[in-house]
Amino acid sequence: MIRTRFAPSPTGYLHIGGLRTSLFSWLWAKKNQGEFLLRIEDTDLARNSEEAVEAILKAFDWVGMSYDGEAIFQSKRFDLYKKYIDQLLEEGKAYKCYMTKEELDQLREEQKAKGERTRYDGRYRDFTGTPPEGVEPVVRIKAPQEGKISFVDGIKGEFSVDASEVDDFIIARSDGTPTYNFVVAIDDALMGLTDVIRGDDHLYNTPKQIVVYEALGFSVPNFYHVAMINNEQGRKLSKRDGATDVMEYKALGYLPEALLNFLVRLGWSHGDQEIFSVEEMIELFDPKDINKSSSNYNLDKLLWLNAHYIKNKPHDDLAELLVDFGVDIRDSDKRDLILNATKERGKTLVELASQINLILNAPSEYNAKNAKKAFKGDAVEILGEFVEMLKGANASTKEEYHAVIESIVAKREIGFGKIGQPLRVSLLGSMTGSGLDEIMAILGTEETIRRVEKAIEFINA
Protein backbone atom coordinates (compact mmCIF):
# COMPACT_ATOMS: atom_id res chain seq x y z
CA MET A 1 0.00 0.00 0.00
CA ILE A 2 1.16 3.49 -0.83
CA ARG A 3 1.46 5.67 2.23
CA THR A 4 2.41 9.34 2.02
CA ARG A 5 2.46 12.23 4.46
CA PHE A 6 2.56 15.92 5.00
CA ALA A 7 4.81 17.00 7.83
CA PRO A 8 4.60 20.72 8.51
CA SER A 9 6.24 22.49 11.38
CA PRO A 10 3.62 24.65 13.04
CA THR A 11 5.35 27.99 12.96
CA GLY A 12 2.78 29.85 10.90
CA TYR A 13 0.08 29.52 8.31
CA LEU A 14 -0.06 26.95 5.51
CA HIS A 15 1.97 28.25 2.59
CA ILE A 16 0.83 27.59 -0.98
CA GLY A 17 4.11 25.79 -1.63
CA GLY A 18 3.32 23.48 1.25
CA LEU A 19 -0.18 23.01 -0.07
CA ARG A 20 1.19 21.95 -3.44
CA THR A 21 3.55 19.30 -2.06
CA SER A 22 0.84 17.99 0.23
CA LEU A 23 -1.58 17.98 -2.70
CA PHE A 24 0.88 15.84 -4.65
CA SER A 25 1.24 13.48 -1.69
CA TRP A 26 -2.49 13.33 -1.14
CA LEU A 27 -3.24 12.66 -4.81
CA TRP A 28 -0.68 9.91 -4.98
CA ALA A 29 -2.12 8.19 -1.93
CA LYS A 30 -5.70 8.56 -3.18
CA LYS A 31 -4.82 7.30 -6.62
CA ASN A 32 -3.42 4.14 -5.12
CA GLN A 33 -6.13 3.71 -2.50
CA GLY A 34 -3.38 4.34 -0.01
CA GLU A 35 -3.15 6.56 3.01
CA PHE A 36 -2.18 10.16 3.49
CA LEU A 37 -0.94 10.89 6.98
CA LEU A 38 -0.31 14.08 8.87
CA ARG A 39 2.56 14.64 11.20
CA ILE A 40 3.19 17.84 13.08
CA GLU A 41 6.88 18.57 13.47
CA ASP A 42 6.86 20.49 16.68
CA THR A 43 10.14 19.52 18.27
CA ASP A 44 11.20 23.14 18.48
CA LEU A 45 8.99 23.96 21.43
CA ALA A 46 9.93 27.63 21.42
CA ARG A 47 8.76 28.36 17.89
CA ASN A 48 5.59 26.30 17.71
CA SER A 49 2.08 27.36 18.43
CA GLU A 50 -1.24 25.64 18.67
CA GLU A 51 -2.84 28.33 16.52
CA ALA A 52 -0.49 27.39 13.73
CA VAL A 53 -1.61 23.77 13.91
CA GLU A 54 -5.20 24.90 13.73
CA ALA A 55 -4.49 27.25 10.85
CA ILE A 56 -2.99 24.39 8.88
CA LEU A 57 -5.90 22.08 9.63
CA LYS A 58 -8.35 24.78 8.65
CA ALA A 59 -6.66 25.30 5.32
CA PHE A 60 -6.74 21.58 4.63
CA ASP A 61 -10.39 21.56 5.45
CA TRP A 62 -11.10 24.46 3.11
CA VAL A 63 -9.52 22.79 0.10
CA GLY A 64 -11.19 19.52 0.94
CA MET A 65 -8.14 17.45 1.69
CA SER A 66 -8.25 15.16 4.64
CA TYR A 67 -5.71 12.93 6.27
CA ASP A 68 -6.10 9.36 7.42
CA GLY A 69 -5.92 8.35 11.04
CA GLU A 70 -4.80 10.61 13.83
CA ALA A 71 -2.34 13.43 13.38
CA ILE A 72 0.97 12.61 14.97
CA PHE A 73 2.71 15.19 17.14
CA GLN A 74 6.43 14.75 17.46
CA SER A 75 6.45 16.64 20.74
CA LYS A 76 4.57 13.72 22.25
CA ARG A 77 7.07 11.15 21.12
CA PHE A 78 10.24 12.27 22.86
CA ASP A 79 10.38 9.06 24.91
CA LEU A 80 10.36 7.04 21.74
CA TYR A 81 13.19 9.03 20.20
CA LYS A 82 15.15 8.78 23.43
CA LYS A 83 14.91 5.01 23.24
CA TYR A 84 16.48 5.01 19.78
CA ILE A 85 19.20 7.42 20.84
CA ASP A 86 20.12 5.13 23.73
CA GLN A 87 20.04 2.15 21.44
CA LEU A 88 22.47 3.72 18.98
CA LEU A 89 24.72 4.79 21.84
CA GLU A 90 24.79 1.27 23.18
CA GLU A 91 25.49 -0.24 19.80
CA GLY A 92 28.35 2.18 19.28
CA LYS A 93 26.63 3.72 16.26
CA ALA A 94 26.44 7.06 17.98
CA TYR A 95 28.61 8.81 20.51
CA LYS A 96 28.73 11.70 22.89
CA CYS A 97 30.52 14.80 21.74
CA TYR A 98 31.82 17.30 24.29
CA MET A 99 32.71 20.03 21.87
CA THR A 100 31.29 23.38 22.98
CA LYS A 101 29.37 25.72 20.74
CA GLU A 102 32.28 28.12 20.84
CA GLU A 103 34.68 25.46 19.68
CA LEU A 104 32.32 24.52 16.90
CA ASP A 105 32.00 28.12 15.78
CA GLN A 106 35.72 28.42 15.70
CA LEU A 107 36.10 25.27 13.66
CA ARG A 108 33.59 26.58 11.14
CA GLU A 109 35.38 29.89 10.90
CA GLU A 110 38.60 28.13 10.08
CA GLN A 111 37.00 25.92 7.49
CA LYS A 112 35.27 28.85 5.89
CA ALA A 113 38.53 30.76 5.75
CA LYS A 114 40.04 27.88 3.85
CA GLY A 115 37.09 27.89 1.47
CA GLU A 116 35.88 24.50 2.60
CA ARG A 117 32.39 23.27 3.22
CA THR A 118 31.89 23.43 7.00
CA ARG A 119 31.63 20.12 8.76
CA TYR A 120 32.26 18.53 12.15
CA ASP A 121 35.73 17.01 12.27
CA GLY A 122 34.85 13.87 14.21
CA ARG A 123 37.16 14.63 17.11
CA TYR A 124 35.06 12.75 19.67
CA ARG A 125 34.16 9.86 17.40
CA ASP A 126 36.60 7.50 19.02
CA PHE A 127 37.09 9.38 22.26
CA THR A 128 37.71 7.18 25.27
CA GLY A 129 39.38 9.60 27.69
CA THR A 130 37.91 11.61 30.52
CA PRO A 131 35.29 14.06 29.33
CA PRO A 132 35.93 17.75 29.99
CA GLU A 133 34.30 19.28 33.05
CA GLY A 134 31.11 21.23 32.84
CA VAL A 135 30.17 20.36 29.27
CA GLU A 136 26.83 18.71 28.62
CA PRO A 137 27.49 16.52 25.60
CA VAL A 138 25.45 16.25 22.43
CA VAL A 139 24.97 12.90 20.74
CA ARG A 140 26.30 12.48 17.23
CA ILE A 141 25.63 9.65 14.84
CA LYS A 142 28.45 7.86 13.07
CA ALA A 143 28.10 8.60 9.40
CA PRO A 144 30.06 6.57 6.88
CA GLN A 145 33.53 7.99 6.33
CA GLU A 146 34.12 6.77 2.83
CA GLY A 147 32.17 5.84 -0.25
CA LYS A 148 28.99 7.46 -1.36
CA ILE A 149 25.51 7.80 0.00
CA SER A 150 23.09 7.48 -2.85
CA PHE A 151 19.44 7.04 -3.61
CA VAL A 152 17.15 7.28 -6.57
CA ASP A 153 14.95 10.33 -6.46
CA GLY A 154 11.64 9.85 -8.22
CA ILE A 155 11.95 13.27 -9.82
CA LYS A 156 15.62 14.19 -10.01
CA GLY A 157 16.84 10.69 -10.78
CA GLU A 158 20.04 9.19 -9.39
CA PHE A 159 21.41 11.33 -6.58
CA SER A 160 24.53 10.65 -4.64
CA VAL A 161 26.83 12.56 -2.36
CA ASP A 162 30.29 11.75 -1.23
CA ALA A 163 30.43 10.40 2.32
CA SER A 164 32.76 13.26 3.16
CA GLU A 165 29.86 15.64 2.58
CA VAL A 166 27.90 14.15 5.44
CA ASP A 167 29.46 14.66 8.84
CA ASP A 168 28.61 13.03 12.14
CA PHE A 169 25.60 15.21 12.68
CA ILE A 170 23.88 15.80 15.99
CA ILE A 171 20.92 13.59 16.80
CA ALA A 172 20.42 14.78 20.38
CA ARG A 173 21.08 18.23 21.74
CA SER A 174 22.87 18.79 25.01
CA ASP A 175 19.49 19.06 26.72
CA GLY A 176 18.67 15.59 25.43
CA THR A 177 16.04 16.59 22.86
CA PRO A 178 16.31 14.95 19.46
CA THR A 179 16.98 16.87 16.25
CA TYR A 180 15.05 17.13 13.02
CA ASN A 181 16.84 14.75 10.69
CA PHE A 182 16.82 12.07 13.33
CA VAL A 183 13.14 12.20 14.23
CA VAL A 184 12.01 12.57 10.63
CA ALA A 185 13.73 9.37 9.64
CA ILE A 186 12.34 7.50 12.63
CA ASP A 187 8.80 8.73 12.16
CA ASP A 188 8.78 8.20 8.42
CA ALA A 189 9.91 4.65 9.02
CA LEU A 190 7.60 3.93 11.94
CA MET A 191 4.60 5.42 10.18
CA GLY A 192 5.27 3.00 7.37
CA LEU A 193 5.67 5.59 4.65
CA THR A 194 6.39 4.24 1.22
CA ASP A 195 6.71 7.54 -0.64
CA VAL A 196 8.03 10.82 0.69
CA ILE A 197 7.15 13.79 -1.50
CA ARG A 198 8.63 17.06 -0.25
CA GLY A 199 10.33 20.27 -1.35
CA ASP A 200 13.77 19.99 -2.89
CA ASP A 201 15.16 22.16 -0.13
CA HIS A 202 15.26 18.81 1.66
CA LEU A 203 17.46 17.18 -0.94
CA TYR A 204 20.51 17.50 1.28
CA ASN A 205 18.70 16.17 4.32
CA THR A 206 18.00 12.91 2.57
CA PRO A 207 21.52 11.46 2.80
CA LYS A 208 21.53 12.30 6.51
CA GLN A 209 18.22 10.59 7.00
CA ILE A 210 19.48 7.59 5.11
CA VAL A 211 22.32 7.37 7.62
CA VAL A 212 19.68 7.10 10.34
CA TYR A 213 17.63 4.55 8.41
CA GLU A 214 20.65 2.39 8.01
CA ALA A 215 21.88 2.70 11.57
CA LEU A 216 18.45 1.63 12.80
CA GLY A 217 17.93 -1.03 10.16
CA PHE A 218 14.82 0.60 8.69
CA SER A 219 13.99 0.27 5.04
CA VAL A 220 14.32 3.44 3.00
CA PRO A 221 11.19 4.83 1.29
CA ASN A 222 10.99 6.36 -2.18
CA PHE A 223 11.86 10.03 -2.23
CA TYR A 224 10.50 12.69 -4.56
CA HIS A 225 11.96 16.16 -4.30
CA VAL A 226 9.76 18.79 -5.87
CA ALA A 227 11.33 22.05 -7.01
CA MET A 228 10.18 25.26 -5.39
CA ILE A 229 7.60 27.77 -6.53
CA ASN A 230 9.05 31.18 -7.34
CA ASN A 231 7.34 34.50 -7.92
CA GLU A 232 6.40 35.81 -11.36
CA GLN A 233 9.90 37.16 -11.82
CA GLY A 234 11.44 33.80 -11.01
CA ARG A 235 12.66 34.92 -7.61
CA LYS A 236 11.99 33.28 -4.32
CA LEU A 237 8.35 33.66 -3.33
CA SER A 238 7.93 36.08 -0.46
CA LYS A 239 5.07 37.83 1.26
CA ARG A 240 5.60 40.86 -0.93
CA ASP A 241 4.49 38.81 -3.91
CA GLY A 242 0.94 38.74 -2.66
CA ALA A 243 -0.91 35.96 -0.96
CA THR A 244 1.21 33.08 0.29
CA ASP A 245 -1.16 31.97 3.04
CA VAL A 246 -3.68 29.50 1.68
CA MET A 247 -6.50 31.01 3.71
CA GLU A 248 -5.88 34.40 2.16
CA TYR A 249 -7.12 32.94 -1.09
CA LYS A 250 -10.40 32.15 0.52
CA ALA A 251 -10.77 35.72 1.72
CA LEU A 252 -9.80 37.01 -1.71
CA GLY A 253 -12.70 35.12 -3.26
CA TYR A 254 -10.98 32.15 -4.83
CA LEU A 255 -12.62 28.77 -5.05
CA PRO A 256 -10.62 25.89 -3.60
CA GLU A 257 -11.04 23.86 -6.79
CA ALA A 258 -9.44 26.71 -8.75
CA LEU A 259 -6.52 26.95 -6.35
CA LEU A 260 -5.93 23.21 -6.45
CA ASN A 261 -6.18 23.14 -10.25
CA PHE A 262 -3.70 26.00 -10.40
CA LEU A 263 -1.28 24.36 -8.01
CA VAL A 264 -1.43 20.91 -9.56
CA ARG A 265 -0.35 22.41 -12.89
CA LEU A 266 2.62 24.10 -11.30
CA GLY A 267 5.33 21.57 -11.96
CA TRP A 268 3.03 18.83 -13.12
CA SER A 269 1.13 18.28 -16.34
CA HIS A 270 -0.80 15.71 -18.26
CA GLY A 271 -0.39 16.41 -21.95
CA ASP A 272 -2.29 19.51 -22.99
CA GLN A 273 -4.97 19.31 -20.35
CA GLU A 274 -5.50 22.43 -18.27
CA ILE A 275 -8.72 21.84 -16.38
CA PHE A 276 -8.70 19.07 -13.82
CA SER A 277 -11.40 18.20 -11.39
CA VAL A 278 -10.16 16.69 -8.17
CA GLU A 279 -11.36 13.31 -9.39
CA GLU A 280 -9.35 13.68 -12.58
CA MET A 281 -6.28 14.75 -10.66
CA ILE A 282 -6.53 11.64 -8.56
CA GLU A 283 -6.97 9.49 -11.61
CA LEU A 284 -4.18 11.03 -13.65
CA PHE A 285 -1.56 12.13 -11.15
CA ASP A 286 1.76 10.39 -11.16
CA PRO A 287 4.91 11.78 -9.55
CA LYS A 288 6.93 10.63 -12.54
CA ASP A 289 5.32 13.47 -14.48
CA ILE A 290 6.52 16.13 -12.06
CA ASN A 291 9.02 18.55 -13.56
CA LYS A 292 12.54 18.88 -12.34
CA SER A 293 12.71 22.62 -12.57
CA SER A 294 11.15 25.25 -10.38
CA SER A 295 8.07 27.06 -11.61
CA ASN A 296 6.86 30.58 -11.29
CA TYR A 297 3.68 31.71 -9.67
CA ASN A 298 1.29 33.19 -12.22
CA LEU A 299 -1.69 35.14 -10.95
CA ASP A 300 -3.32 35.55 -14.37
CA LYS A 301 -3.70 31.84 -14.75
CA LEU A 302 -5.16 31.44 -11.29
CA LEU A 303 -7.64 34.18 -12.06
CA TRP A 304 -8.61 32.52 -15.30
CA LEU A 305 -9.16 29.20 -13.57
CA ASN A 306 -11.17 30.86 -10.84
CA ALA A 307 -13.40 32.57 -13.40
CA HIS A 308 -13.86 29.22 -15.08
CA TYR A 309 -14.95 27.51 -11.88
CA ILE A 310 -17.25 30.37 -10.91
CA LYS A 311 -18.99 30.18 -14.29
CA ASN A 312 -19.55 26.49 -13.89
CA LYS A 313 -20.51 26.40 -10.23
CA PRO A 314 -24.10 25.43 -9.39
CA HIS A 315 -26.15 28.43 -8.26
CA ASP A 316 -26.96 26.83 -4.92
CA ASP A 317 -23.27 26.71 -4.08
CA LEU A 318 -22.54 30.14 -5.47
CA ALA A 319 -25.32 31.73 -3.44
CA GLU A 320 -24.02 30.01 -0.34
CA LEU A 321 -20.45 31.16 -0.94
CA LEU A 322 -21.49 34.74 -1.58
CA VAL A 323 -22.86 35.12 1.93
CA ASP A 324 -19.31 35.53 3.22
CA PHE A 325 -18.84 38.36 0.77
CA GLY A 326 -21.83 40.33 1.94
CA VAL A 327 -24.40 39.18 -0.60
CA ASP A 328 -27.24 36.97 0.52
CA ILE A 329 -29.52 35.99 -2.36
CA ARG A 330 -30.15 32.46 -1.14
CA ASP A 331 -33.87 32.97 -0.69
CA SER A 332 -34.38 35.45 -3.52
CA ASP A 333 -36.74 34.37 -6.30
CA LYS A 334 -34.46 36.36 -8.58
CA ARG A 335 -31.42 34.34 -7.61
CA ASP A 336 -30.88 32.64 -10.94
CA LEU A 337 -31.54 35.82 -12.90
CA ILE A 338 -28.99 37.63 -10.77
CA LEU A 339 -26.31 34.98 -11.10
CA ASN A 340 -26.84 34.49 -14.82
CA ALA A 341 -26.48 38.21 -15.33
CA THR A 342 -23.29 38.52 -13.31
CA LYS A 343 -21.31 35.33 -12.96
CA GLU A 344 -19.35 35.83 -16.16
CA ARG A 345 -18.19 39.22 -14.97
CA GLY A 346 -16.42 38.24 -11.79
CA LYS A 347 -13.07 36.53 -11.72
CA THR A 348 -13.34 36.22 -7.95
CA LEU A 349 -16.23 36.03 -5.51
CA VAL A 350 -15.28 39.53 -4.39
CA GLU A 351 -15.76 40.83 -7.92
CA LEU A 352 -18.94 38.83 -8.35
CA ALA A 353 -20.37 40.25 -5.13
CA SER A 354 -19.63 43.77 -6.25
CA GLN A 355 -21.26 43.11 -9.64
CA ILE A 356 -24.37 41.93 -7.86
CA ASN A 357 -24.39 44.87 -5.49
CA LEU A 358 -24.09 47.18 -8.44
CA ILE A 359 -27.48 45.96 -9.63
CA LEU A 360 -29.19 45.47 -6.29
CA ASN A 361 -28.27 48.84 -4.83
CA ALA A 362 -29.64 51.91 -6.59
CA PRO A 363 -26.86 54.30 -7.58
CA SER A 364 -26.50 56.96 -4.91
CA GLU A 365 -24.76 59.28 -7.31
CA TYR A 366 -23.70 59.40 -10.92
CA ASN A 367 -20.09 59.55 -11.84
CA ALA A 368 -19.63 63.01 -13.34
CA LYS A 369 -17.86 61.73 -16.41
CA ASN A 370 -20.40 59.00 -17.07
CA ALA A 371 -23.31 61.35 -16.53
CA LYS A 372 -21.93 63.95 -18.89
CA LYS A 373 -21.40 61.39 -21.59
CA ALA A 374 -24.61 59.43 -21.22
CA PHE A 375 -27.08 62.13 -20.26
CA LYS A 376 -26.32 64.54 -23.08
CA GLY A 377 -28.55 65.64 -25.93
CA ASP A 378 -32.06 64.26 -26.03
CA ALA A 379 -31.33 61.58 -23.44
CA VAL A 380 -33.90 63.08 -21.07
CA GLU A 381 -36.64 62.90 -23.65
CA ILE A 382 -35.80 59.34 -24.54
CA LEU A 383 -35.71 58.27 -20.93
CA GLY A 384 -39.02 60.02 -20.31
CA GLU A 385 -40.65 58.28 -23.20
CA PHE A 386 -39.16 54.99 -22.07
CA VAL A 387 -40.76 55.36 -18.67
CA GLU A 388 -44.12 56.00 -20.27
CA MET A 389 -43.83 52.94 -22.46
CA LEU A 390 -42.75 50.84 -19.53
CA LYS A 391 -45.79 51.85 -17.55
CA GLY A 392 -48.06 50.47 -20.20
CA ALA A 393 -46.02 47.45 -21.13
CA ASN A 394 -46.55 45.18 -18.14
CA ALA A 395 -43.18 43.61 -18.75
CA SER A 396 -41.53 41.19 -16.33
CA THR A 397 -39.21 38.94 -18.28
CA LYS A 398 -35.92 39.67 -19.92
CA GLU A 399 -37.53 39.21 -23.33
CA GLU A 400 -40.38 41.56 -22.55
CA TYR A 401 -38.05 44.31 -21.36
CA HIS A 402 -35.98 43.79 -24.42
CA ALA A 403 -39.06 44.28 -26.56
CA VAL A 404 -39.80 47.60 -24.86
CA ILE A 405 -36.34 48.88 -25.70
CA GLU A 406 -36.71 47.55 -29.24
CA SER A 407 -39.93 49.40 -29.74
CA ILE A 408 -38.51 52.74 -28.63
CA VAL A 409 -35.51 52.22 -30.86
CA ALA A 410 -37.79 51.46 -33.81
CA LYS A 411 -40.17 54.28 -33.09
CA ARG A 412 -37.54 56.97 -32.79
CA GLU A 413 -35.29 55.42 -35.40
CA ILE A 414 -32.28 55.64 -33.15
CA GLY A 415 -29.39 53.30 -32.43
CA PHE A 416 -29.56 50.96 -29.51
CA GLY A 417 -26.79 52.85 -27.77
CA LYS A 418 -28.79 56.04 -27.81
CA ILE A 419 -31.13 54.64 -25.18
CA GLY A 420 -28.78 52.00 -23.84
CA GLN A 421 -26.13 54.29 -22.39
CA PRO A 422 -28.43 56.73 -20.57
CA LEU A 423 -30.50 53.84 -19.33
CA ARG A 424 -27.50 51.94 -18.03
CA VAL A 425 -26.15 54.94 -16.16
CA SER A 426 -29.63 55.56 -14.75
CA LEU A 427 -29.91 52.03 -13.47
CA LEU A 428 -26.35 51.29 -12.38
CA GLY A 429 -24.51 54.56 -12.30
CA SER A 430 -22.00 52.79 -14.51
CA MET A 431 -21.24 52.73 -18.24
CA THR A 432 -20.57 49.01 -18.19
CA GLY A 433 -22.22 45.97 -16.72
CA SER A 434 -24.81 43.32 -17.30
CA GLY A 435 -27.40 43.36 -20.07
CA LEU A 436 -30.11 45.99 -19.61
CA ASP A 437 -32.94 43.54 -20.11
CA GLU A 438 -31.41 41.26 -17.50
CA ILE A 439 -31.01 44.11 -15.07
CA MET A 440 -34.62 45.22 -15.50
CA ALA A 441 -35.90 41.69 -15.11
CA ILE A 442 -34.12 41.61 -11.78
CA LEU A 443 -35.29 45.02 -10.64
CA GLY A 444 -38.85 44.82 -11.90
CA THR A 445 -40.79 47.62 -13.55
CA GLU A 446 -41.41 49.62 -10.42
CA GLU A 447 -37.79 49.87 -9.32
CA THR A 448 -36.66 50.45 -12.89
CA ILE A 449 -39.00 53.39 -13.25
CA ARG A 450 -37.95 54.75 -9.87
CA ARG A 451 -34.30 54.75 -10.90
CA VAL A 452 -34.94 56.25 -14.31
CA GLU A 453 -37.11 58.99 -12.89
CA LYS A 454 -34.42 59.80 -10.39
CA ALA A 455 -31.98 60.13 -13.24
CA ILE A 456 -34.36 62.41 -15.14
CA GLU A 457 -34.67 64.55 -12.04
CA PHE A 458 -30.90 64.69 -11.81
CA ILE A 459 -30.55 65.76 -15.41
CA ASN A 460 -33.19 68.45 -15.13
CA ALA A 461 -31.68 69.82 -11.94
Added chain:
RNA sequence: GACCCUUUCAUCUAGUGGCCAAGGAUAUUACGUUUUCAUCGUAAAAACAAAGGUUCAAAUCCUUUAGGGGUCGCCA
Protein backbone atom coordinates in the same frame (compact mmCIF):
# COMPACT_ATOMS: atom_id res chain seq x y z
C1' G B 1 33.33 30.58 -0.80
C1' A B 2 32.36 25.08 -1.29
C1' C B 3 28.94 21.43 -2.86
C1' C B 4 24.35 20.22 -5.29
C1' C B 5 19.87 20.99 -8.35
C1' U B 6 17.94 23.45 -12.61
C1' U B 7 17.38 26.16 -17.73
C1' U B 8 11.57 25.36 -24.26
C1' C B 9 7.35 31.72 -26.01
C1' A B 10 6.32 37.22 -20.79
C1' U B 11 4.21 32.87 -17.60
C1' C B 12 2.52 27.45 -16.87
C1' U B 13 3.90 23.59 -19.96
C1' A B 14 3.99 19.33 -24.37
C1' G B 15 8.34 17.18 -26.13
C1' U B 16 12.77 11.10 -23.98
C1' G B 17 17.50 11.25 -31.56
C1' G B 18 13.91 11.61 -37.29
C1' C B 19 6.27 12.62 -36.80
C1' C B 20 9.19 19.74 -34.44
C1' A B 21 10.59 25.16 -40.21
C1' A B 22 8.61 23.15 -31.80
C1' G B 23 2.20 21.88 -29.95
C1' G B 24 -1.49 23.53 -25.97
C1' A B 25 -2.97 27.10 -22.07
C1' U B 26 -2.76 32.04 -19.65
C1' A B 27 -1.49 36.99 -20.62
C1' U B 28 -1.03 40.50 -25.01
C1' U B 29 -2.92 42.50 -29.87
C1' A B 30 -6.60 42.48 -33.87
C1' C B 31 -11.25 41.06 -35.76
C1' G B 32 -16.21 39.00 -34.99
C1' U B 33 -20.61 38.40 -31.58
C1' U B 34 -22.86 42.00 -27.80
C1' U B 35 -26.80 48.31 -26.35
C1' U B 36 -21.88 48.63 -23.06
C1' C B 37 -18.50 45.68 -20.30
C1' A B 38 -17.59 40.72 -19.60
C1' U B 39 -18.23 35.88 -21.67
C1' C B 40 -17.62 33.37 -26.20
C1' G B 41 -15.42 32.56 -31.25
C1' U B 42 -11.45 33.41 -34.96
C1' A B 43 -6.64 35.06 -35.94
C1' A B 44 -1.75 37.23 -34.99
C1' A B 45 2.68 37.80 -32.42
C1' A B 46 5.76 35.05 -29.17
C1' A B 47 10.60 30.11 -27.04
C1' C B 48 14.61 25.25 -27.42
C1' A B 49 20.12 30.26 -22.31
C1' A B 50 25.17 30.56 -25.21
C1' A B 51 29.21 28.16 -27.52
C1' G B 52 31.48 23.81 -28.92
C1' G B 53 31.11 18.64 -29.95
C1' U B 54 28.80 13.31 -31.08
C1' U B 55 25.41 11.74 -35.23
C1' C B 56 23.17 10.80 -41.85
C1' A B 57 19.86 13.46 -38.24
C1' A B 58 19.78 16.99 -31.68
C1' A B 59 15.08 20.88 -28.04
C1' U B 60 16.29 15.73 -26.96
C1' C B 61 23.19 12.73 -25.87
C1' C B 62 28.29 14.91 -24.12
C1' U B 63 31.54 19.25 -22.59
C1' U B 64 32.27 24.22 -21.17
C1' U B 65 30.26 28.98 -19.95
C1' A B 66 26.25 31.98 -18.18
C1' G B 67 21.52 32.77 -15.49
C1' G B 68 18.18 31.04 -11.54
C1' G B 69 17.47 28.13 -7.08
C1' G B 70 19.06 25.22 -2.83
C1' U B 71 22.34 23.44 1.14
C1' C B 72 26.46 24.18 4.29
C1' G B 73 22.78 25.10 12.61
C1' C B 74 22.67 21.92 19.46
C1' C B 75 16.08 25.51 13.06
C1' A B 76 12.68 22.60 10.84
